Amino acid sequence: MSHPPRPLALACLACVLLYLSGCGDMDMGPDNPVGPFPQVTYCSVDQDCPDPSLFFCDSATSRCEPACLTREDCGVARRGPHALAACDEVGGAGCQCDMNRCVPVVCAADTDCDSGTVCRDGACGSPPSESRAVACEVTPDVVVGTPGMTVDFRVWVRESTGAPLVLRDGVAWEVLSPSVVGGGGGHQASVVLSEPASEHQALAVRVGNVSCHARVTVLPAEVAPGGVRVLVVDALTGRPVPLAVVAVSADDGGLEAAMVTNADGAVWVPAEGEVALSAFHSDYGYLTLARHDASQFRDVRMALRRNPLDRFGGVKGPFPTLTETFSTAVSLRVGLMGLSVPGLPTDLAPESFLGPEHEVALPVGTGQDRLSLPSGSALWLTGSTAPDVAAPGVAGVCDSSLPGVLDAELAIRTGACGTRTAWALTGELPLKELPLNLMAPGTDPLLQLGQLLPGSTRFFSALSRDARFTLAPTPGILTGEPDTRAAEYAQALPFERETPGVRLSFPFAVRVPPLPQYRGAHLDRAYVLATVAVPGRGMVPLGLGAAANVAPADPNTDADARLGRPGLVPVRMAPTHRGLEGLPYRLVVSATSGDQAEDGTVATSTLVANLPRPEFDPDGVQPVDAGLSFLSLPESVRYNFDGAPRGELVGREFQAQVDGRASVVRAEFTNRAGRRWTVLMDPDDTDDGVVVPRPPPGFEDRTFDFDGVLQATRAKLQVEALRVRGLDRRVGQGPSRLVASEGLGAERLADLTDAVATLSVGRPEVTWRHPEADGQRLARGSAVRVSVSGFRLGTGSGGEGQVRVSMRGGSGCNDQALFASAPIAPGRGEVELQLPAQCSGLGVSLVATLVDLEGDPLRPLVTATRQVDIP
Template sequence: MSPTPRPLKLACLACVLLWLSGCGAMDEVPDESVGPNPKGPHCAVDQDCPDPALFFCDSATARCEPACLTREDCQASRRGSYALAACDGDGGPGCQCDMNRCVPAVCAADADCGADAVCRNGACVAPPSESLAASCEVTPDVVVGAPGLAVDLQVWVRDARGAPLVPRDGVTWEALSPSVVGGGAGPRGRYTLSAPSAEHAAVSVRVGDAACQARVTVLSPDVPAGGVRVLVVDALTGRPVPLALVVVSDDDGDVAAAMVTNADGAAWVPAEGDVALSAFHPDFGYLTLSRHDASDFRDVRLALRRNPLDRFGGVQGRFPSVVAPLSTATSLQVGLMGMSVPGLPSELSPESLLGPEREVSLPVGSGQTRVTLPSGSALWLTGAVAPDVAAPGLAGVCAEPLPGVVDAELATRTGACGTRTVWALTGALPLKDLPLNVLEPGMDPLLQLGRLLPTSTRFVSALARDASFTLAPTPGILAGEPDVSAAEFAQAQPFGAETSGVRLSFPFTVRVPPLPQFRGTYLDRTYAMATVAVPGRGLVPLGLGAAANVAPADPNTDADARLGRPGVVAVRMAPAHQGLEGQPYRLVVSASSGVRAQDGAVATSTLVADLPGPKFDPDGLRPVEAGLSFLSVPEFVRYNFDSDAHGGLDGRELQAEVDARASLVRAEFTNRAGRRWTVLLDPDAAEDGVVVPRPPPGVEDRTYDVALLGTRARLQVEALRVRGLDPRVGQGPARLAAAVGPGMERLADLTDAVAVVGLGRPEVTWRHPEVDGQRLARGSAVRVSVSGFRLGTQPGGEGQVRVTLRGGVGCQDHALFAAEPVAPGRGEVELELPPSCSGLGVSLVATLVDPEGDPLRPLVSETRQVDIP
């Protein structure tokens, strides 16, 4: 299976939700009351309501709704006999005026609740006692490193029912040995590795009667001269990776030295000067530090991530029935369920992020339309049974006993289990608010939903902080063609029958910096996602918004129809809840080129900024400032897949020009099995060109596809701006990977901007004739489809299609060329056979060639055999 590239993996949930909302004319039934106060009578216009100043007529429900312009309009002092109980309850937070509706307010932090209360699940409650703690977990629970490595720890606490507990006080941290120094306050601790030691319990945390520990291994501080010590660890569990092959390669990419890591994940290899330093393990993505100064950085820590499609699993079950404070009696319910994303989204496969796709039937008008949706999406009518969904998860630590798992530590070290935060977004989109052209060809559902959701008060977030699951070998993985649609999800989704959610009750706007360009055109759409960063779990989405950039196409996003100001995006989010209170918020703003170019290239530039917290600003009067600028997209990227010099590049040489503000470049090769090879280099080295090392004998070359010999893997190049790294003072990849450096595991936390270009894999496919043995008339036209390749012999084009004729009479070695597509953007060319060519079993060989007519390396071709009477 060939993974489908997705331009905006961080914001994928919005796309699904809008597809679900794209149903056509379906009768809508009146809403029920939001709060305990019933709605007014049926109505046709506002004047039918008891008091047009306090009610409005909802045209979707034909019922009177409590109306407001300010918060005071929701209070009893203003409403008199039409007071709303939910807005004037004793000790409650009251109501907000949200989209001209009176809705119950939600707290976002303890500071919103006063000295004697805390904010939990969006409500002000008494602080939970630490005596309720029944169990706890420290993350990371295993640390391996050299003296001087600083580690941030987090403790998660659960009560006797296994529910998340966030105590305000009563957390005690203790160092159990001289191997660490440091301390903690509240749920967080910071320790520095000190005295060398074998693995042992080094840090203890106690909350009430619950206690948990973190195990630590501290390596010797001594590294023999003349070489480099390389520690290889699992990026998502902290466990050492034994039996990894550490290789030193010279400037030509040839192996100069190699060594296998021991039980602690460490190996010493001889190396001097600038070398390429690589770690290879069949279960993990390969990693190469290009042009590493082995004389300066002699102690290195490499963090590898498991092959994302070797094992697959997660949770599945009926979509949770969220009890929403703004529920509707009978309306179109939409939802999406997924798991938290650890690290950079580009480090995941689309399947691991979205789940296997499935085709569903949606009612449109009086008929049905079929669309393909990820497995976590759901669509149903209120009162009907919610459909089953499945959310995939990434390997990690087994935080609790699981069926079929005898040894949790062994399962963790073999990638057979994981623990993530499961999230669900669900709500109702009134059909009257949906664009009539929502399902027209060319419409962007992600963009449509990003515009609609911030104006809706009916979406709810539900979370399950500590969801553990197993993963099993993916069907077809042994043949290099993983089929995730056939994978089983062994664990049930963790939400209860009636899950209490928190409303997306904080609308605000984000000021978007000037948008970058790709191939001379400004990126034409922007997506903003509000998330919470959960240590050991990853990013959890809490809200979103979107804006286009087409009227006009300039550096600013288009003016919002409601706000009327260009350069801002409206967002709506929920506060952190269900045990995630107190964790930092992150704002992710991505600009995209949208529809992929003819050559399959996808351009994205993303900012990740700290978000102080949810804010209620429905009119967008105080936009959130990202405080950053987008990086320009790497446009000039070249790689010679061949081992011999070709096209002005040495064998296996990579070149890329990136934004001067970038501090790190990542080139990722991904084959059809989802297995990767990541090359890290600094921007200057990328511009000069580096040679990707040749793998040692017996090691799979992941720049190619094993399933299809001679086929190149997909290539993606990322320019990252990483805090603490400055290539101008020698702080590039080597500094990131230093034994006591910032840490490759923390790359996502340190990155505030990333610009990505994903290059397509050149492919050629016959359209006509469709099958071998087809009969053609003499001089007839044939048609070939091209993808992942820019047709054209002028600057900007990558080449043309050559069709070579073999066999028959008057055909042998006759070559036809085409460089212009039959229609813009279609990637199809048409060629006319010579009238003199005839015969049975004539071979038509379609090959992609460069502008000079030389075949691409490796060869990209496809053959048809036809009869020409």
């Protein structure tokens, strides 16, 4: 069984960096940001340095560092004999004064450089020649669509060493057939599908002496009357999905028609009026369009994502030591790496982001503390061997250069390989800098890190644009209990050891909009993740910032100690580098509450804003405005898992009240094997209720988890309200317009979404705490305890029901039932009940069951049994 997932992908990222929080600056060794020094000077106090007015003694590294108050303090005119070579070299960009340290200026775009030069890996230089190109690939490389569909392409270029090559000139696009109209310039092209044709090479690009192409299939424009044509494609590879069952269901969820897609992934199904239109394939997540108008939208494109835990793999190896240290301090080396995230973070299984968790030992003081960290994290002492790390990847495209891949197209179509961008954040921390409260209960490592990282100049980013890997069936997946910790990784880490990475050189502030509320309280923290969006690869982290909202708890984040203004979050990030230059920067701003609700729900509201470019603004003089507002959270969420009516809901009915600015609602069910069923709805329909259809014969019902043959429990439910650019709420029918053949395209949802409010609903569970095991002996009239999760205890407003303990067997026990509706302590979810004094006997069964407000057991049953002896 896989490790329980973390509630937030962003929290997962920062949790791994726990030991960077509260640490001050890290020494990155000989690749000093201003080096080289004329000589290495060790020190105890500032007076040990050559000139205390120009240097200070870094107590963490016991080394003199160049000091400054202004940029002029870094130049030769001010420093004289203590000039810094990197700040005064001919043709260089000079140095900035960053957190009172002199550090070289880093470029973020070609416009930062002089005419005739370009920005690559954070430094200005001569533009590379196209003659260095030895290979290229187009993304997407396969397209299936209908006339009128617009497709954006990008070419990736590599040189003989395999390193990425970003050219200023020398890229030429060519249309090869009348099936596409358009063209491109530089690394990008945009075309419109035109004349119908079977799969063929329709677009080519030449870079120097190499060329590559994209294959295109254009379906006929006509759709036969009386039904809907549905095209089913893989959301991450563009390949058609044959043998998918497309089903049409009535308002009550009953199946009306079902057809199977052909080799092109297309099928015509009879349908008229308002129906539920669903695509089912055992290897993919199910997708349902609720209340689809089959008479108006008769040509539909449904993009499916593979089951995230059916196959597992990625890259693994000793974490690369990018630099060596000159410090005499004993230090803890810290490394975090992962592979880029395609789509919205919630599209992934948490295990697919930074990997399953594992325990590591951290020397602190005279003892050892064991921590549970994702597999992409590394902690080790200077002088010791770097530990292995593993980063899982999501299936996608690859080529035959990948070891173990004999037929690349077969591997792509079976989800056995992928190509993503590998990223890493690296640093080192002297042990004497570890804060005393590092392991204190309740410490939020994400918040600590996000508040302290912007104030440091010693964080570095390393990237590998084209990390290729294979995936194999996940151990245990055939039994429905995938064990991702037992998965093997066939490929080594892709980082070039001689490349030190690029410093997180851009500190600035982000103005966070007013934080939303959940259950009457403002969310108490905000996180800002600086990223770059990589076509065909996904989201790549470049930096981070965070702020609390507790003093006071109001709509604004607390004032930062350095900026002194509420509502501003300081951020620090690296520029794009290692082949990602020229791609768009994005800010992901998330608001959440640090404490998980008693019923297991997790609420998060997130904005995705374009960042024109990072700026060097350490004092936050010109804050970056997200330009958007958070969506309110969908608090009133109800779903009847039972097939029969219960309360106000009919069988399998979903209801929710969402923000009026949302344009699409997603209800996503996930079972223990990580397999999903996503239902897309128009926000106007969620108030009235939407019935989730029954799956066709032969397909599992993923709204449930099945233990064996008979026992079933609820699948996890997550509800998202999304604001999608290009979908006008006033027009309505957002999901249908999104997936229409002439629409925006469901596979582009991540690029089009600028706000999403997410509520993860806990799975109701009940567990015995006392007695701890079967066969235990209890005294007559003794107290028993039961733990409840994913369920709000209470019979009043906001409560969902009670715990009922029934007794069977023995003497004076039968037909006895005990009820508890309040936990013994707030937030613990644990109840205590007193057994009747007259109940006694051997083998007495105590059956704990969750019941609703009417006293009826939840459906499916949520129950746990203990057998005890009561003499």
